[in-house]
Structures are given as structure tokens and as C-alpha cells.
Amino acid sequence: MDTSNFALAGSNVKCQFEIPDDLRRVEVDEGQISQVMNNLVINASEAMPAGGVIKIKAENALDKPEDTLQLAGDSFIRIVISDKGIGIPHDFLSRIFEPYFSTKKKGSGLGLATSYSIIKSHGGSIRVESEIGKGTTFIIYLPASRRASPVKKIKQHDIPVVGKGRILVVDDEEVIRMLLRRVLIDAGYKVETVSDGAEAIELYTVAMDTGNPFSAVIMDLTIPGGMGGKEAVGKILQIDPGAKVIASSGYSTDSILADYGKYGFSAVATKPYTLGELEATLQQTLQS
Numbered sequence: 001m002d003t004s005n006f007a008l009a010g011s012n013v014k015c016q017f018e019i020p021d022d023l024r025r026v027e028v029d030e031g032q033i034s035q036v037m038n039n040l041v042i043n044a045s046e047a048m049p050a051g052g053v054i055k056i057k058a059e060n061a062l063d064k065p066e067d068t069l070q071l072a073g074d075s076f077i078r079i080v081i082s083d084k085g086i087g088i089p090h091d092f093l094s095r096i097f098e099p100y101f102s103t104k105k106k107g108s109g110l111g112l113a114t115s116y117s118i119i120k121s122h123g124g125s126i127r128v129e130s131e132i133g134k135g136t137t138f139i140i141y142l143p144a145s146r147r148a149s150p151v152k153k154i155k156q157h158d159i160p161v162v163g164k165g166r167i168l169v170v171d172d173e174e175v176i177r178m179l180l181r182r183v184l185i186d187a188g189y190k191v192e193t194v195s196d197g198a199e200a201i202e203l204y205t206v207a208m209d210t211g212n213p214f215s216a217v218i219m220d221l222t223i224p225g226g227m228g229g230k231e232a233v234g235k236i237l238q239i240d241p242g243a244k245v246i247a248s249s250g251y252s253t254d255s256i257l258a259d260y261g262k263y264g265f266s267a268v269a270t271k272p273y274t275l276g277e278l279e280a281t282l283q284q285t286l287q288s
Contacts, residue, residue: 008041008045008054011045011051011182012050012051012052013044013045013048013051013052013053013054014052014053014054015041015053015054015055015056016053016054016055016056017056017057018055018056018057018058018059019056019057019058020058020059020060022060023058023059023060023077024060024075024077024144024145025144025145026077026122026142026143026144026145027145028122028142029118029122031270032118032121032122033118033122035114035115035118035250035271036114036115036118036119036126036140037056037081039111039112039114039115040081040115040138041054041056041081042111042175043111043112043136044081044082044083044085044136045083046085047083047085047086047087047135047136048083048084048085048086052083052084052085053084054081054082054083055080055081055082055083056079056080056081056082057079057080057082058077058078058079058080059077059078059080060075060076060077060078060144061075061076061077061078061141062074062075062076075143075144075146076124076141076142076143076144077141077142077144078139078140078141079139079140079142080137080138080139080140081137081138081140082135082136082137082138083135083136083137084134084135085135085136086132086133087130087131087132087133087134087135087136088128088130088132088136089132090130090132093128093130096112096128097112097113097115097116097126097128098113119140119142122142122143123142123143124140124141124142124143125140125141126138126139126140126141127139164188164189165189165190165214165215165216165286166189166190166191166192166207166212166213166214166215167184167189167190167191167192167214167215167216167217167218167282168191168192168193168194168200168203168204168207168214168216168217168218169181169184169191169192169193169194169217169218170193170194170195170196170197170199170200170217170218170219170220170223170229170232171193171195171218171220171223171248172195172196172220172223172224172225172226173220174195176220176271177193177194177195178193180193180218180278181193183278184282187279189215189282192214195223195226196223196226196227196228196232197219197223197226197227197228197229197231197232197235198226198227198232200217200219200232200236201227201232201235201236201239204217204236204239204240204243205239208239208240213240214243215244215286216244216245216246216266216282216285216286217236217243217244217245217246218246218248218269218282219232219233219245219246219247219248219265220248220249221247221248221249221256221257222249229245229247229248229249229256229265230256230263233245233247233263233264233265234263234264237264244266244267244285244286244288245264245265245266246265246266246267246268246269246281246282246285247260247263247265247267247268247269248268248269248270248271249268249270249271250270250271257270266285266288267281267284267285268281269281269282
């Protein structure tokens, strides 16, 4: 729920959840499954430009559809994500999970392909149903665990904090800039956004010269066709040796993340991040 609400923060689209208390556990990589939900929720939101409700339902399932008979195990959970958006043309449905295939003018076309790969790697399946003008439904099956469910404890980083300061967000994806701007403003920060490192350096310089410096920078490491975080952080530190720059990346294997301090970063925020995790990282960075 955190991932879905974070993706829609400040938008005219909301999520409606239906999750039973007795839902069985699944043994998954939390970050990867969060990425899947983030991709599907953003797609659903973009399919409803006038706003609406995305319904997310999870349930225990003893059956499995004929097209997923290859799934191992005898017990599953089923996750259904439905929107009332513009729908997907029937001719495109068989290709929707192909890498680089997209019906959008913008975007890499990798979101659904990545989601498909993640679900398959967890021993599950994902399929899509859609009708033009009526909406789209994604149905995910994941094998249920046989282990008993533990008592859930609240983690410190899941507790929202109230922030103060001026934050610069650097990311080539407009949707990420928009989402971070919304949630950080809601959290109490003042926020500026730019699309690459060159713009960040220029804006950071102006901020310093006018006596209105940024408290921290959240900087994407990889910016296709532009200056990324590795190069930009060094130039920002030349302007302000005390700059606090957080490395943001969706690639958990990026070598910079393993030794971020060596490159001049103060902390790391790995995508997809929840609101609580991001705010906690930002707060810790500002207090260090």
C-alpha cells in the first residue's frame, strides 16, 4: 500500500484496497515487488488523465487459470489491479510485456517487461485483460508460503517525519520529479526539480550566490543523454564543499552505491523507495 500511495501522492487518482486479514504470506524480494506495483499503478494512473480510482485486490487462491498451469505449488495469492482508463487495443495485448514495446509517446517501454521478469523470477505469473474505453486489469499470481505469518513490527523508517529545508531533485524522468516534489512538499520541504546534472549545477550555483542555498540534493545517478550524478556531485562539491547529496538509483548493483562516500555522496536512496524510507534518509542526511 505504501508504494501505491506514494506513486499517486498529490494526483487526482486514488487507490482503493481490498486485502483480507488472513491473506497468506509470500516469500519475495520486497524491493522488486514494490517496483512491479509502482509500474502498474503509474500505468493505471496515466490511463485515467481525468482522475479516478485504481482498485487493488489481494486474495488467497487455490485455483490457477489454464494459462498458468505451469506454476509450481498448490496455493497462491492473487493480486488484481484494475483501472477504468482508456484501455489497451486488443492487437497490443500479446506484446504488452515485450521489452521496449510501448503505446506511450514517452518512456522506455521497459516497465511492464521488467514487471513480467520479476514476477516470473518469483515463480509467479502476470497477465492482462483490457477493453478500449472501459479499462485495464492486471492479474498477478504468486506462490503462497507455507510458513506461519510473523507479527509485524513497525520500523523506524516507516514513521513519517516533518521536514524543513530546501531540496533539489535531479531526475530525468518527469514522473519521478513530479512525485518527489509532491511528497516532499507535503512533508514540509521546499522543492526545486531539474532533469540533469548540468541544470542542477547551474541552479545550485544561483542558489549559493543569492544566499538561498539548498539543504540537500537528491540526484539520479544515471541520466541518458545528460550529466549523471557521478560527474555532477563532484562539481557541486567544488561549489559547496559542505553540500549534502543523496545518490538515487534504480540499479541496486551500481558500484557507486556500495561505496557512495568515496564519490562524494552523503547517503543513498534506492528506487523504488517508500515515503517513510525517503524521508528518513533525507532527515538523517540533513542532521549529519
